[in-house]
Amino acid sequence: MTETRLETRALSRSFGALKAVQEIDFKLDAGARHALIGPNGAGKTTFINLLTGVLRPTNGSVLLAGRDITATTQAERVKLGIARTFQINRLFRGLSVLENVCIAVAERVGAAPSMFYPAGRRTDIIGESMELLETLKLADFARHRVSELPYGRQRLVELAITIGLKPAVLLLDEPAAGVPSAETHIILDAIERLPEDIAVLIIEHDMDVVFRFAERVIVMVGGAVFAEGTPREIEANLQVRAVYLGQGHGARRD
Amino acid sequence: MSVDFASNFISILLGGLSAGTVLFIVSVGLSVTMGLMGFVNLAHGAFAMFGGYIVVLAMNRAHIGFAPALALAFVTTAVLSVLLERLLYRRLYRAGELDQVLFTLGLIFIFMAAITIVVGPESQPLQLPAALGGQLNLGFTRYRTYSIFLIVIGFLIVSGIWLAFERTRIGAQIRATVDNRRMAESLGINVDRLFTITFAFGSGMAGLGGGLGAEFLGLDPQYALKYLVYFLIVVSVGGLGSVAGVYFASLIIGILDFVLKLYLPKGGTIFIYALTILLLLWRPQGLLGKKET
């Protein structure tokens, strides 16, 4: 029986009179590959911010493996196993690709507060980070500064850092955003090869990505869940087409 | 007995208000430009010093009257600030805070050295016009005419600026940009030009304040550094971008400082620093500043 990793109950967030997220009940099981789509301003990123603890809800709760984590901070939730990537990269641009991943891994294994031995002695951390880079085909860039990389590869580093945290739940905020189409496959390959057990939620506008990966699609409009189903069901849903797909967002699958 | 206390209290109040008014006139420009552009301009005090020297030199060497000298200070400081802004400041708008601190710190040193070279290191005396000297009979008490004059001028200035902010289009643009810069840009507001205008006005004000306050703050090349912390305190406590905020903060700090210097001349100002720290911890955005989202 698959476990429910992440769950929300009547999760809501308002900004004054603006109801950005309304009463969302949501479940993400182990091994899930879900996509969250919706027009701009539908509240998708707000929802992710609520899940990760960047924002506090005005109502409702967030549960991780059955435990209520609504009151925890962003950093605490990372320790509990929720990790996310951002729409715009947040990387250590002046540092090497390898070091970017090492910092995340070091944080995860609890080495980061140690002051009295060189970081270089932790060959376990460095080894694990290099392996991760190998798997994501970034090993050739390990030595380069992130700022020197083409944008598509930088996006991949963003993903590498997040995977290095070995999360139970992975939230990807438009992983292909800003990536030139010639490089998109790099991201797609990496997402395809994520460990099977991780529960993954992807926010995307690119319908190619959605149809390729998602077992389940959730459509969000105006802060509420508008429709839910398999990609085929959503694609065939006339209402969704009218509100979203029909307006020329993303590519249509023919 | 109680009459003594009352008149003592009044004279302290008036002394503090006039000191606070000078603080306000100098600092209002800093508050608005920092709220507008987020640029840490530590050299603002140097502009005030510059204006003060213009007034003093104009009066002592060119024998120009007080009012025209003040006007001259305003204009020349504004022009100088525009030159510096166009040539140098704007290269650092995107730069980090550290670079801005270093740059403006460097400007302070340059101003200080330049003035020492051109005018000399001694403190410059300022002779007030006869009309503003002496004491004024207010009915219930007598007090220095100049201090009353300052308080009145300060009130007129803050009212004028406040009206300009509320009633004119450019005032609305400034308020919008302080509130949300990206939104203002997308509405078509030319933020760069707005900033130059505001910077010029704010620096001109600083120069004016330097001239008005020269009589009791003194005027020597150390001015820019000596009073820097006070300008920064008033701006932070009042809230960046808030004219009313910097006015109230200035008056409060002015009175407080006056009282402390009177009763606790050795180290009394510790309370101003302690209060500033406590206030900024309680409200990092200052009294009337906007909250960081």
Added chain:
Amino acid sequence: MSSSAFPTPAPAADTQLGHPAAHLLMTRHRFRWWEALPWIAAIGFYFAFPDYLGFGTELLIAILFALSLDLALGYAGIITLGHAAFFGTGAYAVGMLAFYGIWTEPMTGLVIAAVAAGVVGLLSGLVLLRTNGLTLLMLTLCTMALLQEGANMAHDYTGGFDGLPSLSIAPVFGVFEFNPLYADTQYLYTLAVLMICFLFVRTLVYSPFGQSLTGIRENLLRMHAIGSPVRRRLVVCYTISAAIAGIAGGLWAQTNAFVNLSAFDLDRAATVLIILILGGYGRLYGAFIGAIAYMALEHFLARLYPTAWQLGLGLLLVLIALFARNGILGLGDVLWRRYGVRHAAS
């Protein structure tokens, strides 16, 4: 092509660790030969310029102070104009204990200075580091001014503006006489303290903790997003930085046998910032280069042409802010990249 799951971790981690990037990270902390140079030069100075040992001691103290600031500014990105708060705390801790005859042993005196300054750093850090930007800058300034005024107010104990003169410090190890007449003892003593503190800072910088500080400086939001307890790290870093600044202040009081309010001056805090920027922050050795460059120039120019010195300094700062924000070491990097030998490791 490749399987859909990650390959099981290969035990042959050597191939991974052999990668140049991994090799760089694993060996970065090793001592390079040229790292001995500053110390050799310092010893050489001792023999070559026996008449300038007073200046030399001043220089070493400036290096230590700048090094302490580098921890806070260069590695954690805490922008402060109030670091003299800790210098002054250390100086007065040593000064008052010596003046009232309570404690005159120099080395333990420095430990006391470090603890006192560290406590002030911890308390102010816990409170100040909740803020950032201009607010933080203001608060560091206010804390320093507050301490200065406090010392002024307690003038019955601290000597107020005039300070505490003629401090008597016990001989080092009970043997080597310690007063400004014995400049050689003071120089070597200061050099030894600097070396110990430097080794400590160097270890810290190359440790996982130091790496996380760099992460905080490079991208604060990313550190939050990987679960790093950022504020805790910043407070710890600030406390250590304060303690070392306190040692510098203690040394200053001991070697001058004198302490006064100037220990808390804005001028002093601004100068140490300039020194660090001049040499290059976040670089460990920037403190050395900056202090040498600044103090050498100041020693010769400021005395002769004080106004020209101030003007030149101002121009230098403006130029640095506009064109050379990484200081001398940064310029050195640029030149090395353009004209130097291309190394395998960057």
